[in-house]
Amino acid sequence: MPYPTRPAPPNGPGTCPRCDEAVIWCITTANKVPIAVDPDRDPRGNQAVHQDRTGRWIARQLTKDRATPEGAEALYVPHVVTCPVARATADRTRAAARRRTTSRATTGVRPVRWQW
Numbered sequence: 001m002p003y004p005t006r007p008a009p010p011n012g013p014g015t016c017p018r019c020d021e022a023v024i025w026c027i028t029t030a031n032k033v034p035i036a037v038d039p040d041r042d043p044r045g046n047q048a049v050h051q052d053r054t055g056r057w058i059a060r061q062l063t064k065d066r067a068t069p070e071g072a073e074a075l076y077v078p079h080v081v082t083c084p085v086a087r088a089t090a091d092r093t094r095a096a097a098r099r100r101t102t103s104r105a106t107t108g109v110r111p112v113r114w115q116w
């Protein structure tokens with residue numbers, strides 16, 4: 001084959017590339033992108049997951065119109081919610097944003113006075 005084949009996106013039981021914990025890789029119905037969910041079912045989750053006839057794991061984000069799991073779907077929590085590495089990154093990002101906001105508040109540009 002002249003061209004290297006692109007590796008298939010992960011699907012099914014696997015591990016998180018960031019924290020190496022067990023996850024289940026699914027494909028979203030909306031955008032066909034891989035999403036990792038925690039391996040245990042959780043009724044608080046917002047991902048309705050099922051396997052199609054070929055064994056692929058499919059995740060459907062609950063919506064207002066379809067707010068409950070249907071058919072063979074079961075609820076799972078997106079792994080990014082519980083991933084310790086993702087959380088640490090988010091905390092750092094939030095802290096940096098807070099610092100930026102604070103410094104802008106103390107040294108920021110004086111607002112232009114509103115004139116009619």
Ligand SMILES: [Zn+2]
Pocket residue numbers: 016017018019020021079082083084085086
């Ligand atoms: Zn993780």
